[in-house]
Amino acid sequence: MTITKATTHVTQNEALVFERSQTGRRGYRLPALDVEETALDELLPAELRRDDDLEGVPELSEPDVVRHFTRISTWNYNIDLGLYPLGSCTMKYNSRLNERVARIPGFANLHPLAPEEDAQGALEVMYELQQHLAEITGLPGVSLQPAAGAHGEMTGVMMIRAFLDARDGTTSDEAKRRKVMLIPDSAHGTNPASAHLSGFTVKTIRSTPEGLTDLEHLRELCAAGDVAGLMLTNPNTCGIFERNIREICDIVHEAGGLVYMDGANMNALVGVARPGDMGVDVIHLNLHKTFSTPHGGGGPGSGPCCCTAELEPFLPVPRVVTSGTGDGAYRLDYERPHSIGRVKAFYGNFGMHLRALAYILTHGNDGLREATEAAVLNARYIAHGLADTFDRPFDSPPMHECLFTDKRQSRKGVHTLDIAKRLIDYGFHPMTIYFPLIVQGAMLIEPTESVGRSELQQFVDAMKEIAREALEDADTVLNAPHTTRIGRLDEAAAARKPVLRWKPEGKATAA
Amino acid sequence: MTITKATTHVTQNEALVFERSQTGRRGYRLPALDVEETALDELLPAELRRDDDLEGVPELSEPDVVRHFTRISTWNYNIDLGLYPLGSCTMKYNSRLNERVARIPGFANLHPLAPEEDAQGALEVMYELQQHLAEITGLPGVSLQPAAGAHGEMTGVMMIRAFLDARDGTTSDEAKRRKVMLIPDSAHGTNPASAHLSGFTVKTIRSTPEGLTDLEHLRELCAAGDVAGLMLTNPNTCGIFERNIREICDIVHEAGGLVYMDGANMNALVGVARPGDMGVDVIHLNLHKTFSTPHGGGGPGSGPCCCTAELEPFLPVPRVVTSGTGDGAYRLDYERPHSIGRVKAFYGNFGMHLRALAYILTHGNDGLREATEAAVLNARYIAHGLADTFDRPFDSPPMHECLFTDKRQSRKGVHTLDIAKRLIDYGFHPMTIYFPLIVQGAMLIEPTESVGRSELQQFVDAMKEIAREALEDADTVLNAPHTTRIGRLDEAAAARKPVLRWKPEGKATAA
Amino acid sequence: MRYIPNSPEERQEMLRGLGLGSAAELFDSIPADIVLTEPLKTPDALSEIELLERFEAMASKNAAARRPSFLGAGAYHHYAPTIVDSLIQRSEFFTAYTPYQPEISQGTLQAIFEFQTLVCQLTGMDVANASMYDGSTAMAEAVLMAERVTRRQRVLVSGAVHPEYLRVAETYVAHAGIELGRLETDEATGRTAIDASALDDKVAAVVLQSPNFFGCVEDLKAFADRVHAAGALLVVVVTEAASFGLLRSPGACGADIVVAEGQSFGVPVSYGGPYVGLFATREKYARQIPGRLAGIAYDKEGRRGFVLTLATREQHIRREKATSNICTNEGLIALAATIYMTALGRKGLQEVAAQCAQKAAYARRQIAALEGFSIPYSAPVFNEFVVRAPSDAAGLLRRLASEHNVTGGLALSRYYPERANDILVCVTETNKRADIDALVAGLKQS
Amino acid sequence: MRYIPNSPEERQEMLRGLGLGSAAELFDSIPADIVLTEPLKTPDALSEIELLERFEAMASKNAAARRPSFLGAGAYHHYAPTIVDSLIQRSEFFTAYTPYQPEISQGTLQAIFEFQTLVCQLTGMDVANASMYDGSTAMAEAVLMAERVTRRQRVLVSGAVHPEYLRVAETYVAHAGIELGRLETDEATGRTAIDASALDDKVAAVVLQSPNFFGCVEDLKAFADRVHAAGALLVVVVTEAASFGLLRSPGACGADIVVAEGQSFGVPVSYGGPYVGLFATREKYARQIPGRLAGIAYDKEGRRGFVLTLATREQHIRREKATSNICTNEGLIALAATIYMTALGRKGLQEVAAQCAQKAAYARRQIAALEGFSIPYSAPVFNEFVVRAPSDAAGLLRRLASEHNVTGGLALSRYYPERANDILVCVTETNKRADIDALVAGLKQS
Numbered sequence A, B: 001m002t003i004t005k006a007t008t009h010v011t012q013n014e015a016l017v018f019e020r021s022q023t024g025r026r027g028y029r030l031p032a033l034d035v036e037e038t039a040l041d042e043l044l045p046a047e048l049r050r051d052d053d054l055e056g057v058p059e060l061s062e063p064d065v066v067r068h069f070t071r072i073s074t075w076n077y078n079i080d081l082g083l084y085p086l087g088s089c090t091m092k093y094n095s096r097l098n099e100r101v102a103r104i105p106g107f108a109n110l111h112p113l114a115p116e117e118d119a120q121g122a123l124e125v126m127y128e129l130q131q132h133l134a135e136i137t138g139l140p141g142v143s144l145q146p147a148a149g150a151h152g153e154m155t156g157v158m159m160i161r162a163f164l165d166a167r168d169g170t171t172s173d174e175a176k177r178r179k180v181m182l183i184p185d186s187a188h189g190t191n192p193a194s195a196h197l198s199g200f201t202v203k204t205i206r207s208t209p210e211g212l213t214d215l216e217h218l219r220e221l222c223a224a225g226d227v228a229g230l231m232l233t234n235p236n237t238c239g240i241f242e243r244n245i246r247e248i249c250d251i252v253h254e255a256g257g258l259v260y261m262d263g264a265n266m267n268a269l270v271g272v273a274r275p276g277d278m279g280v281d282v283i284h285l286n287l288h289k290t291f292s293t294p295h296g297g298g299g300p301g302s303g304p305c306c307c308t309a310e311l312e313p314f315l316p317v318p319r320v321v322t323s324g325t326g327d328g329a330y331r332l333d334y335e336r337p338h339s340i341g342r343v344k345a346f347y348g349n350f351g352m353h354l355r356a357l358a359y360i361l362t363h364g365n366d367g368l369r370e371a372t373e374a375a376v377l378n379a380r381y382i383a384h385g386l387a388d389t390f391d392r393p394f395d396s397p398p399m400h401e402c403l404f405t406d407k408r409q410s411r412k413g414v415h416t417l418d419i420a421k422r423l424i425d426y427g428f429h430p431m432t433i434y435f436p437l438i439v440q441g442a443m444l445i446e447p448t449e450s451v452g453r454s455e456l457q458q459f460v461d462a463m464k465e466i467a468r469e470a471l472e473d474a475d476t477v478l479n480a481p482h483t484t485r486i487g488r489l490d491e492a493a494a495a496r497k498p499v500l501r502w503k504p505e506g507k508a509t510a511a
Numbered sequence C, D: 001m002r003y004i005p006n007s008p009e010e011r012q013e014m015l016r017g018l019g020l021g022s023a024a025e026l027f028d029s030i031p032a033d034i035v036l037t038e039p040l041k042t043p044d045a046l047s048e049i050e051l052l053e054r055f056e057a058m059a060s061k062n063a064a065a066r067r068p069s070f071l072g073a074g075a076y077h078h079y080a081p082t083i084v085d086s087l088i089q090r091s092e093f094f095t096a097y098t099p100y101q102p103e104i105s106q107g108t109l110q111a112i113f114e115f116q117t118l119v120c121q122l123t124g125m126d127v128a129n130a131s132m133y134d135g136s137t138a139m140a141e142a143v144l145m146a147e148r149v150t151r152r153q154r155v156l157v158s159g160a161v162h163p164e165y166l167r168v169a170e171t172y173v174a175h176a177g178i179e180l181g182r183l184e185t186d187e188a189t190g191r192t193a194i195d196a197s198a199l200d201d202k203v204a205a206v207v208l209q210s211p212n213f214f215g216c217v218e219d220l221k222a223f224a225d226r227v228h229a230a231g232a233l234l235v236v237v238v239t240e241a242a243s244f245g246l247l248r249s250p251g252a253c254g255a256d257i258v259v260a261e262g263q264s265f266g267v268p269v270s271y272g273g274p275y276v277g278l279f280a281t282r283e284k285y286a287r288q289i290p291g292r293l294a295g296i297a298y299d300k301e302g303r304r305g306f307v308l309t310l311a312t313r314e315q316h317i318r319r320e321k322a323t324s325n326i327c328t329n330e331g332l333i334a335l336a337a338t339i340y341m342t343a344l345g346r347k348g349l350q351e352v353a354a355q356c357a358q359k360a361a362y363a364r365r366q367i368a369a370l371e372g373f374s375i376p377y378s379a380p381v382f383n384e385f386v387v388r389a390p391s392d393a394a395g396l397l398r399r400l401a402s403e404h405n406v407t408g409g410l411a412l413s414r415y416y417p418e419r420a421n422d423i424l425v426c427v428t429e430t431n432k433r434a435d436i437d438a439l440v441a442g443l444k445q446s
């Protein structure tokens, strides 16, 4: 077994941009002012003007800037280097074609407050994307406004709130309002946080030993009569499809609640099964996962909400609709009295809408399903390859991601964190670790469809090799990574005395 | 003294693209054929068609291709990482703005055989660039056709040939034709090669102990009466300005010859002194050096020729000229009976012309001079910093590049090659080594204007540190680099049994 | 599908290796009755050529993208140096995930740390986070944070805050037990009127935008003293980040939380997003801040690096008790802004701001001199101002567009039906004098 | 100047450190009488905004760049996948120098090795170099190499070679003691006529282009046998590299040297350059090849790497005895071509070629059916063909452009004044059926 994916190579050091700064350097040039100059005091009285000459802001030439950011960029792993198997994150190939589309001047230079008749192309993009997302989810009402997954969650559960209030007529009678949002213990942290932000009280549902939602517990909780809804991820964060989904939805519906689905894992389902057909009422999608808009080192994302016809009146305003006059024109509709309101200025992360639409059109309907199949197959391949080496907490066949734990290795003192760090030496980005929380030492591996067989096998080999090292040479794993420009950082110390910014004295001081 | 420019970091391995290939993978999609299909045999008889199904050509998906080239790219040093002090190569900042200009669709999509009236913008670009290069060199006749420096040399010396033949009327009488091209022993290899290609016999002029052209030797050689011309680099390849340039030109002119200047080192002169004012008859410029068009890992370049009015009739066709009808239009002029002819299809590397013009317009006249000053100052700074540590073969003050030798270090067995390789460990690209040939163990250092003071100092410190190591720890230098993904390669073995291509058998065989 | 490495044959082999007969069997854990039996009704696949044509054709319908424009109101046409976009297109930046593995994410982490520092410098504050979705959500989060800090439930928002920001805040607080009060606009100055009576001990915060939605620079200092006297926080919102280059920083004026839209810093207007929200506050509130924070950390050898820190504030640790539900933020846009601020630098940010103010002053003078037009507000402005036209603003702007090929500004009736004749005009360094003169000439003729 | 890191003040300090009073003193070794005393008369500096406007304005005057086009003749409109340009814009590739330091240049070197291999595969040859300036200079170098190999001084060039290539060869051989002879074109087939009598033992090489300048595919095999029988080399020139995907490779037909223009492989037409010359030959001539070669080498630990090799052929070692004067070649364009060939791959290169041929056949059929128009040559074509119009071709094409917004092809009178009515039409995969139909309709009406 030879794993030859990585070695080491020379890398540049680079200080902070403030440390590189030199008084008097310039990295810009503006056209000369072409209007008569007004005296400064006439423009603005001195007390309204800055008096610090922007001290501390760097002064650099253009090559300084380019070198600075190019150098630090080379310290990052990225999708174009290979497998990026973060479970729940769907790190798939980010097409350059989509980047090009997003930069077409007719889109990039279009002001959001341009008159609708002069922005028909942009409205068409949004409208068409809405239609496709409705078809993919089986949920006809779509808003593209949310800026990320968590934002979509907030939007969705607020819609549930608004729907219940409208249905139950209890807006004013606090005591009677359904306030409980059920969330499985395996859920992503944004789920309870979003529920809380929307005024719900979170109650946690247990998972079964199989890694599925505990129906008994669900029934029990629903019996209380105060359930507003359920937030469910499906496939769930263990990578397992909730095969009782219809029943789950029925239980919640019968109890008078609605079902929210966290669509972070839609890469397992697109073209194969639709949340709308499962009984889900509202879902958010992560365009930055399933539809390949780049993660950008932390964002931007886009988290459209899709819902049933029943919930549609509650979607945020404005909606993008056809003019209804049969002229093929599109317009923004603000006249939605039941809407929860705005969740963001303007219309969402339009640049991401462009990329997602380009993704859908490039794949075509067959390609969308093909991607889903390939993604699940790849995860299955890894699950199979590692089944003998690592502990699998649940037996159910994995969908697009597979979950392992460090149970076997931890007996030798080697934990998930160590395994993750050691993977770096083998040239891979680690998987998602310690999530979901219900499994101790979780390692959640999502290869996506964007990786080929031989690299999958290299990953399997690397993991097996690490397992061997854990037995025979634990120190190597415990002190990993050995190949990176810095070693493990002391995060605890960093949090104790946080230094969150550079200070001009030349020394960063504690916040 | 701390030199902290480099360390090591994890880097991906990557096989040849052929080794990554997997039957059946696809990285492209074309629109469906939208015309009635003709039977293949009707299109072309079988014996004219390929019958190998392109065996061996790789089959890859788009992410495969992107990952392959991204990974291998990370093994390259590049200007955006820092100082790239190759003497004679002028590795200055490659502006992204110029890249953008070159990609404006109205230029990139313009076919070279488009009617002149529909290509006026492109002709304007070329015409304007010609004007500026004429002003910068003081030589009014300009052709942008040559594709690189050596190509410009060939063009220039062929023009000398044509001029002499026209002047001396000796085209037919071989014996009487002036056939000797004088070239200093310090010249770049392309000079004699270009002279040879143009039918000249090369005679070598010695350099003086000062590193200048030996006037006595020049006079002597000129006395023979068969001298067609002189090819001189100024500042010469030792980085020294030929202060007798006027006299040199006079000697050659009096002997009936013409003076060709290799303009590779124009970064020392732009805005400060003009070859035309020195007595030079014809010069080539390297737009890929002085005017910052990117080197691209080996090209493309662009080597315009600039000449006196006397030589102008001999420039290659077509010329870009104004229509002469006062309508501000431009046209291609083929009616040049004395022209040496074409040296390339179409009009030269137009994409590079765009970038060079953008460079000139971005700098402005003051900026062009400023760049020259900064470039010379940076070289001077290094020369000064290393003066005590390394042997300087010549005392004359350096212009834009400075020359050292390994004389002191070689006593300990450490040679120029070792010093160069050790620089890599300090995070720098090495300087030009073993050129010019007249100096043993030459190290030619050209920082250009694109680097700041602190990085210059880091370079000086690194060189001094290496000199110290050479004394105290020679092995470290002799075995350098230590930080790269591969060590020194056995070039001799490679040349003995050259393997110049991959072979489908899975094993590359010797050529 | 060209984005999927494994070919159909390879996938067939892999399936066989797993003991599966077909790809359909991969989905056996999904009950048959919810498995799709028909292909999706999304369109057939397009080739690269066809796709570009499709999008180019749609883009060409966005006529407004091709016209000189005086639209602002929360999204601004500024010049972005070419290096901004070229650097963020390095795959090392744009394809990377949130930097959860610091050893192979130092590029992103260092850039975030630099972003946080720059935001602190411009806003005059102590700590800034790694970004929020945009200015509007940042303002909503500031309102929520003010409640957490003060444990008071009433927040007074200036009526001169961007109306869309206000709508967003209303949505965010709807279930948070926070009541939003309103501060009126002084119809003479265009500034927010100080309503001393409203400033009681129930008030968690006062939210002001400066320059406000009507372009007027607020007297923040005067507010700060009163707000602090009432034990409340002053939240300052900035939609036009270019103004930081000229205006006294909110921090210097006494703000406790500063939020801003960072789009002006090198980010295309792109029909409203993605943009980037800036969020900064005082040191003492650092642990109440929403969103991610990067901080310095050291490895065993004492080498400096950066990590995401104070994560106990965040949803993945604290779940429903987190300071915010935000997870994915606007990383790449924050990076673009960081590169922009660095490239323009200390002098450039000031020069951009000065040019904006100068050109706006020129335009304002010219328009004020037109018969029938007036400038209703007296307060100093940065680069936006309200023009009161002699006739219906929307119609006027339509004529300007069709007859003079210029987008003259925003008809305020979009947000305030009663302001039928008012236009919000924005001028930046990208508006040439000739464009301004054309606008003035166009207004004159209409 | 924003590209110069050291500020004026820093430079002043550096000067002081060197004991100099001013920047002018840096140039003291230049005699005063040749030092410029006045600034250059080049224009004042432009800002980024102004510069882009300037170039956009010039670009907009290139009306031909916006029209559907049927121009070929040595430069071809093919589709380049977006990844080609995005990958070559990585600074690791585009700002690097010639890979003289292999330890930190393996990216460039491996890519060259891959390029060489792909060129061998497509041309059917054994060795290929790292590139030449373009197809025309590659052909000239092939002529020079044929002389070196055979020590014979006469080279017969087909009259159906691209006329600009021929001009370049004439320039290159003018002083090399090589005489260029000419092979006539058969006026019925459009192919080069075999002139047995000219093929004597003075002939170093025969140079054929296929598809030739008139679009006709030559019968290379028939030539090869005769050329070899005369002890000469067969040099094959290809201007349309897309044809490699469909046509029998020159190597398979017996060529000894194959040169080609590689522009079709993902490189924009860009008004004629930069393009890339391909150069391939038989193994036995490897040491006579001009230009750079990359080869495999190993380090002490046996790790495989790549180096520039056989440098003793080159000018920097051999000076006037070098196989060529070439130094800088077309590295980045060769890389673009490598990425293109890899992305299209085995199937894609064939599909592009097939589409070109199919669409050209369709266009040719349609035009042949027009009254007054004829197709003078009978030989099979790839994607270019000559059309004989009923009237002056140049005028016809001008009308097509102005009235039908299509560039209909090349008036052959540009090179052959006697061919007043002939048009060379080129059709590629980028020409949609609608464009072809519009061309046909336009021809009909003119």
Ligand SMILES: Cc1ncc(COP(=O)(O)O)c(C=O)c1O
Residues within 6 Å of the ligand: A088, A089, A148, A149, A150, A151, A188, A190, A191, A233, A237, A262, A264, A265, A286, A301, A302, A303, C326, C327, C328
């Ligand atoms: C399962 C799940 N839900 C929700 C989210 C939150 O999405 P976002 O980060 O876009 O807000 C994530 C993101 O990591 C997730 O994995």
Ligand SMILES: Cc1ncc(COP(=O)(O)O)c(C=O)c1O
Residues within 6 Å of the ligand: B088, B089, B148, B149, B150, B151, B188, B190, B191, B233, B237, B262, B264, B265, B286, B301, B302, B303, D326, D327, D328
């Ligand atoms: C002094 C000198 N002359 C000529 C050349 C040749 O220029 P090119 O490589 O563009 O052909 C070079 C390039 O390295 C050079 O340094």
